[in-house]
Amino acid sequence: MADPPVTISEHEVESLLQYSELTTRLEKALGKFSRGEVVQPVRTTVPLQKHNGFLGLMPTYIEHDGVLCTKLVCFYKREDGSTLPSTRATVVLLDPEYGSVKAVMDGEVITGMRTAAVSAISAKLLMRPEAEVLAILGTGKQALSHYNVFTEMFSFKEVRVWSRTKDRAEKFMHSVTGPVTPCVSVEEAVKGADVIVTVTRCTEPVLFGQWVKPGAHVAAVGACRPNWRELDDVLMKEAVVYTDSRQGATTESGDVILSGAEVFAELGDVINGTKPAHREKTTVFKSLGMGVEDAVSAELVFDQWKAKNSQP
Numbered sequence: 339m340a341d342p343p344v345t346i347s348e349h350e351v352e353s354l355l356q357y358s359e360l361t362t363r364l365e366k367a368l369g370k371f372s373r374g375e376v377v378q379p380v381r382t383t384v385p386l387q388k389h390n391g392f393l394g395l396m397p398t399y400i401e402h403d404g405v406l407c408t409k410l411v412c413f414y415k416r417e418d419g420s421t422l423p424s425t426r427a428t429v430v431l432l433d434p435e436y437g438s439v440k441a442v443m444d445g446e447v448i449t450g451m452r453t454a455a456v457s458a459i460s461a462k463l464l465m466r467p468e469a470e471v472l473a474i475l476g477t478g479k480q481a482l483s484h485y486n487v488f489t490e491m492f493s494f495k496e497v498r499v500w501s502r503t504k505d506r507a508e509k510f511m512h513s514v515t516g517p518v519t520p521c522v523s524v525e526e527a528v529k530g531a532d533v534i535v536t537v538t539r540c541t542e543p544v545l546f547g548q549w550v551k552p553g554a555h556v557a558a559v560g561a562c563r564p565n566w567r568e569l570d571d572v573l574m575k576e577a578v579v580y581t582d583s584r585q586g587a588t589t590e591s592g593d594v595i596l597s598g599a600e601v602f603a604e605l606g607d608v609i610n611g612t613k614p615a616h617r618e619k620t621t622v623f624k625s626l627g628m629g630v631e632d633a634v635s636a637e638l639v640f641d642q643w644k645a646k647n648s649q650p
């Protein structure tokens with residue numbers, strides 16, 4: 339008889355996940371993905387027309403590691419000022435031999451931390467070594483997780499943040515532990531920046547190539563539908579474009595599909611040494627998020643949970 343599934347709350351996930359171990363596991367997982375060692379169909383989306391949203395199903399199997407997992411995530415395009423959550427995610431970890439559920443855990447912290455950790459891996463691989471200025475566009479959940487991991491992993495001299503309202507940028511500044519400069523325009527925030535993170539819910543371009551310093555690295559995290567954009571054509575065409583999944587990007591990313599930009603490599607190709615990291619050029623990492631990232635994060639949470647609960 340299989341053990342009954344454990345339920346791990348958002349608060350517990352938060353206390354069990356650390357960026358240092360998470361980034362190590364994610365880097366290995368990205369390499370495995372690009373070597374074809376992960377079974378991961380492109381996410382299935384079910385439109386929730388009445389609620390202006392989608393349900394995304396993200397199943398993944400890593401046979402070598404015995405990890406079977408699926409994330410269920412609902413995401414919504416909310417009206418401005420809405421207090422309803424714009425995403426809700428749950429991660430289910432299964433036993434691949436018996437098909438039984440091992441754990442059901444909140445997926446919000448996992449989504450926030452794994453997405454930010456993968457962007458940080460992209461910066462580690464693609465930004466210039468002398469990078470000093472980080473700009474974050476957006477002040478929501480992803481902005482906060484990106485701030486946390488980027489300031490933990492790198493030593494930027496300045497971190498800037500932009501939001502549509504000055505209020506939100508200032509609120510973000512007060513919510514973090516380190517220094518942040520709030521900016522009133524995107525142009526002001528990205529001027530001279532070495533690394534730019536876009537974590538908005540924009541559906542039209544918000545970052546324009548003419549403002550981006552040559553040689554900068556952009557981690558583009560929002561716009562995960564084929565007709566949504568965060569970056570303009572100039573930036574997409576001038577930059578060397580990397581992604582987490584080539585198949586995902588050419589199916590789901592409006593920035594890639596609508597600009598007609600070519601995807602140069604997956605991050606896993608760089609990790610595996612089969613494609614170069616063009617640090618000297620302007621680079622875009624187009625992040626769509628992958629089931630394998632949730633799977634290794636959930637496995638890490640479960641490992642930590644077992645270790646904690648087996649202590650006398």
Ligand SMILES: NC(=O)c1ccc[n+]([C@@H]2O[C@H](COP(=O)([O-])OP(=O)(O)OC[C@H]3O[C@@H](n4cnc5c(N)ncnc54)[C@H](OP(=O)(O)O)[C@@H]3O)[C@@H](O)[C@H]2O)c1
Nearest residue numbers: 453476477478479480537538539540559560561625626627
């Ligand atoms: N690639 C991945 O793996 C992955 C994973 C999770 C999420 N995402 C994507 O990341 C993005 C951010 O997610 P989140 O969870 O941080 O969302 P969030 O908490 O709702 O924050 C969204 C941010 O975008 C801003 N924003 C919304 N509409 C905008 C517009 N038209 N122009 C400029 N800014 C706008 C919001 O500003 P206000 O406060 O002014 O509304 C807020 O700062 C979303 O697009 C989400 O789909 C990607």
